[in-house]
Amino acid sequence: MFKTFYAIGLFLVLTFLFTGCVPREVPLNPYGNSANKYNVNDVDLSDLDENMTESEMMITEEGEESKMPRIEFPTSEYYALPRTGRGTIKGKIYITDLYGSPVVGAGTRLYLNPITSYSKQWYEESYLGGARMQKADSRLFNYLKFTAANSNGDFAFYGVPNGSYYLIGTVKCAEQCGFGSEKSIRIATRVSVHGNQVVKKDLTRVAE
Numbered sequence: 001m002f003k004t005f006y007a008i009g010l011f012l013v014l015t016f017l018f019t020g021c022v023p024r025e026v027p028l029n030p031y032g033n034s035a036n037k038y039n040v041n042d043v044d045l046s047d048l049d050e051n052m053t054e055s056e057m058m059i060t061e062e063g064e065e066s067k068m069p070r071i072e073f074p075t076s077e078y079y080a081l082p083r084t085g086r087g088t089i090k091g092k093i094y095i096t097d098l099y100g101s102p103v104v105g106a107g108t109r110l111y112l113n114p115i116t117s118y119s120k121q122w123y124e125e126s127y128l129g130g131a132r133m134q135k136a137d138s139r140l141f142n143y144l145k146f147t148a149a150n151s152n153g154d155f156a157f158y159g160v161p162n163g164s165y166y167l168i169g170t171v172k173c174a175e176q177c178g179f180g181s182e183k184s185i186r187i188a189t190r191v192s193v194h195g196n197q198v199v200k201k202d203l204t205r206v207a208e
Contacts, residue, residue, distance in 0.1 A: 068125055070118070073137040077116040081143060085161030087193035091202040092153045093169045095185055097176035098207055104153030110169035110203065112145040112157055115190065123166055127188045155203075164192040169203050177207035 089112070093105035113119045118140070125131045149155040149169070166188050174182040191201045 068131045068133045070134055070136065071121050073139055074117050075139075077118070078114070078139070078143055081114050081116075081163060082161035085159055085193070086196040087160035087162065088156065088158055088196075088198040089160055089165075089167065089191055089193055089201060090154070090156035090198070091200055093149050093155060093171060093187065093203040094153050095171045095173055095177060095187070095204065096206045097173065098178055099176060101176070102153075102204075103171060103173050103176060103207075105149050105169055105171040105203075106151045106153055108149050108153075108169055108171060110147050110149060110155050110157075110167065112160065112165040112167060112191075113140075114143050115164040115166060119166055123188060127186065160193050162194050164190060167191045167201060167203055173207065 093108060093110060094102040095105075097103050113122075118137075122133060122136075126133050145157055145160065145165075147155055147157050155169075167190070168186070168188045170184040170186050172182050172184050173179065177183075177185065185205070185207070187203050187205050189201070189203060191199060193199050
């Protein structure tokens, strides 16, 4: 009888240790604590196309030979990148127009592109240099993280792995930016995150 009570007691103790004392994983709410902060009804992902390149999808199927060739896709660099993480990157995407007022990227798509020799070529030659590049290697899209801004231009990426990224997005602007009709202005900047760090980084530029 003693052995029976001892076995039951041991079972209850072990059950308590392995269930009651271990905190359960609480899933993160991708829209924060406020239901209205990042409302999915405020964003538009209709332009999300798996065939888009990181040069904002301005490339057509014809004339590829006339565009700048990309370097060979560095498989080893991408294989070495962490695939999961706990970091957060959040901010606002906007352009300061010719009158000094902000034009926010309401509902616009944004993405994080890990910094490698491959993405660095795009940043230096295409984004900064203005060159049009050939279509990106399809393997690149396995390493991009996407999100979208809400109606106020606020955005957030959750579960970001350790590392450095190009944060990229576009804002549509017309007369207030000096254009005769509405145009999409691309913005890119560098951002880094480590551990469960929360990085606040606005994506912005001044209209020229």
